[in-house]
Amino acid sequence: xxxxxxTDAACDLDKEFVDSQENLFxxxxxxSINGKEYVFTCYDxxxxxxxxxxxxxxxxxxxxxxxxxxxxLSVFTRLTDQGHEVLYVSLSSGLSGTYxxxxxxxSMVMEKNPSAQLYVVDGLSAASGQGLLIWYAxxxxxxxxxxxxxxxxxxxxxxxxxxxxxxxxxxxxxxxGRVSRSTAVVGDMLRIKPVLNVNFEGKLIAQEKVAxxxxxxxxxxxxxxxxxxxxxxxxxxxxxxxxxxxxxxxAEKVREINPDVQIKxxxxxxxxxxxxxxxxxxxxxxxxxxx
Numbered sequence: 471x472x473x474x475x476x477t478d479a480a481c482d483l484d485k486e487f488v489d490s491q492e493n494l495f496x497x498x499x500x501x502s503i504n505g506k507e508y509v510f511t512c513y514d515x516x517x518x519x520x521x522x523x524x525x526x527x528x529x530x531x532x533x534x535x536x537x538x539x540x541x542x543l544s545v546f547t548r549l550t551d552q553g554h555e556v557l558y559v560s561l562s563s564g565l566s567g568t569y570x571x572x573x574x575x576x577s578m579v580m581e582k583n584p585s586a587q588l589y590v591v592d593g594l595s596a597a598s599g600q601g602l603l604i605w606y607a608x609x610x611x612x613x614x615x616x617x618x619x620x621x622x623x624x625x626x627x628x629x630x631x632x633x634x635x636x637x638x639x640x641x642x643x644x645x646x647g648r649v650s651r652s653t654a655v656v657g658d659m660l661r662i663k664p665v666l667n668v669n670f671e672g673k674l675i676a677q678e679k680v681a682x683x684x685x686x687x688x689x690x691x692x693x694x695x696x697x698x699x700x701x702x703x704x705x706x707x708x709x710x711x712x713x714x715x716x717x718x719x720x721a722e723k724v725r726e727i728n729p730d731v732q733i734k735x736x737x738x739x740x741x742x743x744x745x746x747x748x749x750x751x752x753x754x755x756x757x758x759x760x761x
Contacts, residue, residue, distance in 0.1 A: 471552070472555070474495060474557070476545070479496055479739065485511070494608065520712060534740075536568050555588075559603065562673075591625055595628060599632070605707075636666070641747070642747030663685070687720045691753070700730075700731070705732045706731055711738040724753070738750050
């Protein structure tokens with residue numbers, strides 16, 4: 471029997487990579503904008519992502535939905551009934567209720583099939599930070615870990631995945647309750663750019679405020695210089711919300727620090743992008759110390 475690694479669309483792994491991996495499944499997630507509902511799984515180069523950001527620039531306010539309990543039950547039941555090992559690594563419980571729903575689904579499956587090898591782990595990560603965690607987990611699976619062992623590994627190591635963000639406009643974070651209205655208005659007027667990260671609880675926290683876009687990108691690179699564990703894991707994910715030039719600028723700064731770094735460029739997908747808006751820039755890497 472096989473070992474299936476599962477995650478959700480908040481991971482922002484691209485379709486080409488997901489399709490290249492054996493027994494990797496990404497749960498789709500829904501979002502709505504201007505009265506229409508869409509399904510997002512992985513970025514595949516389609517124009518839907520740019521359309522989302524363009525509509526947000528014009529004032530649209532999208533919403534997202536959690537994964538349905540029945541969707542979890544369907545996949546968990548099908549795979550475990552076939553005798554497969556299953557590990558699901560979820561979007562951070564600090565940002566969504568997806569983990570709690572998956573735990574409920576697991577308990578229902580285990581009640582009917584107590585011998586099922588089914589594990590659910592809170593990734594305490596989001597966006598391409600969640601994707602990077604899955605990237606490393608796939609490497610551990612290739613090295614021979616089974617589902618139980620990998621569940622323990624993810625639990626023990628998830629705090630080493632560093633998430634650094636900056637946004638172009640604070641208004642989107644205000645809508646999501648991340649900053650106050652006055653902070654958003656004054657910050658945008660003064661061109662103040664926050665540098666944020668995901669903390670040990672998996673919540674998005676503002677860590678620093680700098681003046682200007684370039685300075686915020688440089689501040690993220692400085693965080694990499696201070697804490698990245700380049701000897702163990704040298705792969706970095708840089709993801710952007712429709713601002714490829716800024717992604718190139720950040721990559722240049724990271725390469726100045728570490729010429730041997732392996733950078734993987736990603737897109738911030740619709741599930742995360744609905745809450746951060748266009749212009750989000752992100753940097754993810756393995757740290758030499760936990761959050």
